[in-house]
Amino acid sequence: MSQSADQLKLSESAVIIDxxxxxxxxxxxEMGFLPGKRIMLSHIAPASxxxxxxxxxxxxxxxxxxxxxxxxxxxxx
Amino acid sequence: xxxxxxxxxxxxxxxAIIGNPNVGKSTIFNHLTGLRQKIGNYPGVxxxxxxxxxxxxxxxxxxxxxxxxxxxxxxxxxxxxAHRVLNQLSxxxxxxxxxxxxxxxxxxxxxxxxxxxIDLGIKLTLVMNMADIAAEEQINIKTFEIYKDLxxxxxxxxxxxxxxxxxxxxxxxxGKFSNPAEFIDVEEIVSAxxxxxxQSKFSFENKYQAYQMLRFGLVDKTVSTEDKDYIKNLLDAExxxxxxxxxxxxxxxxxxxxxxxxxxxxKAKTPEAKTNRFDKIFLHPVLGYVIFAGILxxxxxxxxxxxxxxxxxxxxxxxxxxxxxxxxLPEGPFTSLLxxxxxxxxxxxxxxxxxxxxxxxxxxxxxxTGYMSRVVFLMDRWMRxxxxxxxxxVPLVSGVACAIPGVMAARNIxxxxxxxxxxxxxxxxxxxxxxPVYVILIGLTVPDRFIIGFVNLQAxxxxxxxxxxxxxxLITAFGLKKILKTEEKSFLMxxxxxxxxxRWKDVLLTMYNKxxxxxxxxxxxxxxxxxxxxxxxxxxPPSKMDAVRAEGEQRIAQASEEQIPEIEAExxxxxxxxxxxxxxxxxxxxxxxPLGYDWKIGIALITSFAAREVFVSTIATIYSIEGDVEDDLxxxxxxxxxxxxxxGEKVYTAATAFSxxxxxxxxxxxxxxxxxxxxxxxxWKWPLIQTVYMTALAYVSALVVYQIFS
Numbered sequence: 094m095s096q097s098a099d100q101l102k103l104s105e106s107a108v109i110i111d112x113x114x115x116x117x118x119x120x121x122x123e124m125g126f127l128p129g130k131r132i133m134l135s136h137i138a139p140a141s142x143x144x145x146x147x148x149x150x151x152x153x154x155x156x157x158x159x160x161x162x163x164x165x166x167x168x169x170x
Numbered sequence: 171x172x173x174x175x176x177x178x179x180x181x182x183x184x185x186a187i188i189g190n191p192n193v194g195k196s197t198i199f200n201h202l203t204g205l206r207q208k209i210g211n212y213p214g215v216x217x218x219x220x221x222x223x224x225x226x227x228x229x230x231x232x233x234x235x236x237x238x239x240x241x242x243x244x245x246x247x248x249x250x251x252a253h254r255v256l257n258q259l260s261x262x263x264x265x266x267x268x269x270x271x272x273x274x275x276x277x278x279x280x281x282x283x284x285x286x287x288i289d290l291g292i293k294l295t296l297v298m299n300m301a302d303i304a305a306e307e308q309i310n311i312k313t314f315e316i317y318k319d320l321x322x323x324x325x326x327x328x329x330x331x332x333x334x335x336x337x338x339x340x341x342x343x344x345g346k347f348s349n350p351a352e353f354i355d356v357e358e359i360v361s362a363x364x365x366x367x368x369q370s371k372f373s374f375e376n377k378y379q380a381y382q383m384l385r386f387g388l389v390d391k392t393v394s395t396e397d398k399d400y401i402k403n404l405l406d407a408e409x410x411x412x413x414x415x416x417x418x419x420x421x422x423x424x425x426x427x428x429x430x431x432x433x434x435x436x437k438a439k440t441p442e443a444k445t446n447r448f449d450k451i452f453l454h455p456v457l458g459y460v461i462f463a464g465i466l467x468x469x470x471x472x473x474x475x476x477x478x479x480x481x482x483x484x485x486x487x488x489x490x491x492x493x494x495x496x497x498x499l500p501e502g503p504f505t506s507l508l509x510x511x512x513x514x515x516x517x518x519x520x521x522x523x524x525x526x527x528x529x530x531x532x533x534x535x536x537x538x539t540g541y542m543s544r545v546v547f548l549m550d551r552w553m554r555x556x557x558x559x560x561x562x563x564v565p566l567v568s569g570v571a572c573a574i575p576g577v578m579a580a581r582n583i584x585x586x587x588x589x590x591x592x593x594x595x596x597x598x599x600x601x602x603x604x605x606p607v608y609v610i611l612i613g614l615t616v617p618d619r620f621i622i623g624f625v626n627l628q629a630x631x632x633x634x635x636x637x638x639x640x641x642x643x644l645i646t647a648f649g650l651k652k653i654l655k656t657e658e659k660s661f662l663m664x665x666x667x668x669x670x671x672x673r674w675k676d677v678l679l680t681m682y683n684k685x686x687x688x689x690x691x692x693x694x695x696x697x698x699x700x701x702x703x704x705x706x707x708x709x710x711p712p713s714k715m716d717a718v719r720a721e722g723e724q725r726i727a728q729a730s731e732e733q734i735p736e737i738e739a740e741x742x743x744x745x746x747x748x749x750x751x752x753x754x755x756x757x758x759x760x761x762x763x764p765l766g767y768d769w770k771i772g773i774a775l776i777t778s779f780a781a782r783e784v785f786v787s788t789i790a791t792i793y794s795i796e797g798d799v800e801d802d803l804x805x806x807x808x809x810x811x812x813x814x815x816x817x818g819e820k821v822y823t824a825a826t827a828f829s830x831x832x833x834x835x836x837x838x839x840x841x842x843x844x845x846x847x848x849x850x851x852x853x854w855k856w857p858l859i860q861t862v863y864m865t866a867l868a869y870v871s872a873l874v875v876y877q878i879f880s
Contacts, residue, residue, distance in 0.1 A: 118417060119243065123240050123241050127420075136449060138547055138550065138551050145547060145666060151665060152449070154547045155662065156662045159661055
């Protein structure tokens, strides 16, 4: 079963396996959301607001709908 | 522009600075050019073109600061500019060399853009900025490894732009920019056959330029229809998927960058503990909002407290200058122009400087510390129901200083609908030009008392007016959301940069630049209006004016010594009533009377349509013409003395003052904002709609308020 980044829990890490096809795919890739990268959900804004992911020492904020495009494989910390 | 330069402007070596957002490009630009900056426009688009001059060893160089971008893929207007300048499509601003600024803590992302530039065949130097922060985070960068791989010169600088600047200048002087071999082979993505065709058709220097033309030629407005057809036919013939190619390019590029970064950059295990700790507080689901509200309140209270001292000084100073002019110079129209027109007019401009400087300083600090992106993160969820974007918070908060930079900041929002809504509602935020109107009216009607020990009642009233503006923004935005239609998908992708202390030199420079722009741009309008106003207020139809004067002289001749001052004041008042402006004011009095305004306020409303801050200087001019300049009353004291001609009651009652404040909160009274909205939306449609809806909103709200309180 494939999981996406919006399903992560706070402080949970995962490895990106793919970015789903969407007009936003190129934007996500350009920001560095690439297969093989490790991400960690560091903050969630209230009421299903944006999610902030740590990746390679930087923090990037995405909306929940965009995070759902990032297909992941969760890993144990 | 440059005294030291021996070259003409066209011969100057031109250097462009480029980099991702938030990497400190502007600091480097500021350090290289100092105060010698000019802000212009790129033809056809609305992006500001920041150009400065650097003199070094007797030679002068033109430095261009390009908008921040992550790639050469043009997604927003800012990126289109970078795309066009760097693809050398726009020959007018073609740079000779490029300084590519990279955040040393974010090397991969910076190299993505850098290697695209390399592939375009642009001569460049890498500036590894924020070397000090990288050291703090125990990031070790072997610049020599990067140099070996890419073949471009590399210079390290620190975040404050002090260290490394001299070598950078030397390097520019010696022209040590290199034009290295390409980083990726585009033939892996597009067949050599197509690339060769495009390259020879447009006589490009290399294949990557041909690839960029293939990928973006169809959406670039500067490419002719004929050329577009050529590209389209070529793409169709080969059955080529552009989007896939771009994704492929991104993948290949990052793959190569990752292997380069792996051997050249090493990190200690837990970097940026500081930023994490701060984010736990600033991004906290409850505390984060409390802090944001607190920061806003602090800013307003500080501005109210700090700027009132210099403002009172300026106000008093100009009142004294006027009376000194009258006392010193011989009586005549020239003296009266100086004392009643020019001096209050200049005073009306200068008085804003403390506020504008302070507000822009606060905004610069919020932006520079990295806090503004956190606000975008926190607010996106709450902006979306109103058709706004998290990024709309930047224009809206800027709108508290001035709608003009606010409207301009809206272009960072990629989605058309969200951008339009933001532009339409930003002028409803209470800008600093409204502040003097509020300050005077609050001073008149709200007692200067403290409640619950420390909250000033006047500050609270001011906060109320700002909240009223926010309320106006939200309902209008909600209405527009229902009306405007778009197919575009809205998205939010924003980097939350590491926290850092603000670079005070940049903050000071922002304060200076914004104040100067205000004095030069708005100041001209205000000063011109002050003079026109004085003329209109001092002259009228000769037959009427002469009649008033003749009658007055007759009465003075018959009057006793004690009666003279009173009669003189009456005559001045009658003269104003019969002047051109008096006639205009009276003409609109029936319309504004239900709001509680007399014809003198009507005059101020008319002149305020050019710029709302003119209200204060207008009433200053009107009342000083009418009154006696020698008793140097401040504007507030003059307002208190105003009475209705028929009933003798005070004009500035609480009801009238509140109604005026509400009117000024909502009305579109700023020509400069309209001009900017025209520029941003490329037509008169939106500025006109904006003027009509805001004026209607202002009239109705002021009417309701006056009827409630009177």
